[in-house]
Amino acid sequence: MAHAPEPARGQLAAPPGAVTHRARTGGHRPRLGAIGVHAWQRLPVPGWLWSGLVSGALFWLSIPACEWYLAAWVCLVPGLVGLRGCTGRQAWWAGLAGGVLAGIGRTYWIAYTLERYGDLAKPTAVVTTALLIVYLATYWGAFFWLLTRFDSRRPLFPWAVASAWVLLEWVQSWMISGFPWQLLGYSQYRVLPVAQVAAAGGIFALSFLIALINGGAAQALLWRHDRRRLATAAGVPLIVLAATYATGQTRLTRLEAEAGPELTVGVLQGNVSQDEKWKAGRKAGSTLLYASLARQLAPHRPDLVVYPETAMPFFFTDSINAEHRAVVRDLARELGAPLLVGSLGGSWEEGIYNRAWLIDAQGEVAGSADKVHLVPFGEYIPLIEVFRYLSGLTAESGAFAPGHSHPVLRLPGPQTPFGVFICYESIFPEISRELADGGAEVLINTTNDAWFGQTAAPYQHFAMVVLRAIETGRPVVRAANTGISGLVAPTGRIVHATPLFTREAFTVRVRPRTEPTFYTRWGNAIVPLSGLLLAVAALDRWRSRRATTPA
Secondary structure, eight states: OOOOOOOOTTOBOOOTTOOOHHHHHSOSSOOOOSSSGGGGGGSSSOHHHHHHHHHHHHHHHHSTTTOOGGGGGTTTHHHHHTTBTOOHHHHHHHHHHHHHHHHHHHHTHHHHHHHHHSOOOHHHHHHHHHHHHHHHHHHHHHHHHHHTTSOTTSTTHHHHHHHHHHHHHHHHTTGGGOOOTTOGGGGGTTOHHHHTTHHHHHHHHHHHHHHHHHHHHHHHHHTTTOHHHHHHHHHHHHHHHHHHHHHHHHHHHHHHTOOOOOEEEEEEEOOOOHHHHTSTTHHHHHHHHHHHHHHTTGGGOOSEEEOOTTOSOSBTTOGGGHHHHHHHHHHHHHHTSOEEEEEEEEETTTEEEEEEEEEOTTSOEEEEEEOOSOOBTTTBOSSTTTSGGGGGGGTTTOOBOOOSOOOEEEOTTTOOEEEEEEGGGGGOHHHHHHHHHTTOSEEEEEEOOGGGTTSSHHHHHHHHHHHHHHHHTOOEEEEESSSOOEEEOTTSOEEEEOOTTOOEEEEEEEOOOOOOOHHHHHOSTHHHHHHHHHHHHHHHHHHHHHHHSOO
């Protein structure tokens, strides 16, 4: 019995009857397939490279500030379709090109921060940001290269796509201290029925679902004339999506119907410019500003008032700052409410800690929480001999020391346990999970996004906080120096959100929750599951190659 020849290693199989570009024209570049992409070959950019660029552009459009969330469900399709006939090397470069475009959308704002607050010349700031973008793009290159090792005709191809994507996102979350900024799943932070899948498997589960649909759509396009493969490619992922949507809607309805005791939490947004924040003589101004804002909340009788990250730019317990500390203590007594004050802990000699101080209604320190996962180049300079030119970013505030743990604090009075994660820690889901698993019934995120200016970064940062609420099933109160401050419900519904660069004091009603989510209990179970699925898909590909190889 005759067998169809297997594609060369590093190439996806072409459909029966497909004509290669070499056979048609005598050239050396393989044809990309008969689904319309052949038109790209007339452009100066090779078709396989163009497909990667389109994927990167669609990813960019799906995230804040554009937020065309539907683009995420097809953003990988052009790149996956363009793999047909590609070598592994071409797939790598196509992925790298797409990853660069996606990386620009994710992190272009870093150049602004480096130039304005790091005392860098614009070319140096742009080159430094470009290096980070290229690093992030290598994950895209690895993804598309890896997918050339799988046969798009096999039923498990969409699952291989989703598994490979999630495993690479997971690596990105810890490699070189981790930078999981704006992963694929965050594009759906406003699509609440779908986003509820994060309560079961975290942000990686949401990314898995989106990548699965992309893989199925690409397979359906590649094999649209094969009805059996088309039914499998399009049907199974769509069934998974429909089931996810229905389950998510059920969870939304159930959580929205919950009732119980509520806390009144006051939030202060001081809107202090980063240019002014750490200047000498700013201590008194910041202290009095926040005291004035907090007094506006007195009629609401808050159970807690939350300051932004490092709102008090000094060592809170240092005797030299006794006068400013006295203002805060008197304020707590005046309001009859505890305060969660962002300030500094430690000392210049022992180490500087980015700390949230819990002050009870009598003005005494009742607890504190330190920032553990610091911002590289913002709060400390890694590999200082290499990156000494970036030391301007920490020149005024000083390089911070990491905290040792994330304690669960108790609100004086009602004794409600709550957890604090500070600024950059909001992009690491394991931190909020640790707090919820430790008994926190409310989560509080303090941050200072003044670094970002009017870029997309504050919106991207806030989108990630929404997923922390869904994952843990806990309400998240957010206090940001320049915004976005507000409240996110356990469903991910944005109850309150302030504009950027406004000075505000407001209260929100918060219902503590104790019920754990599957994610809280089991964490990123989707990661080992993805590894298993990828191994099964690889085994299936190997067996199919053996079965079709002539004896």
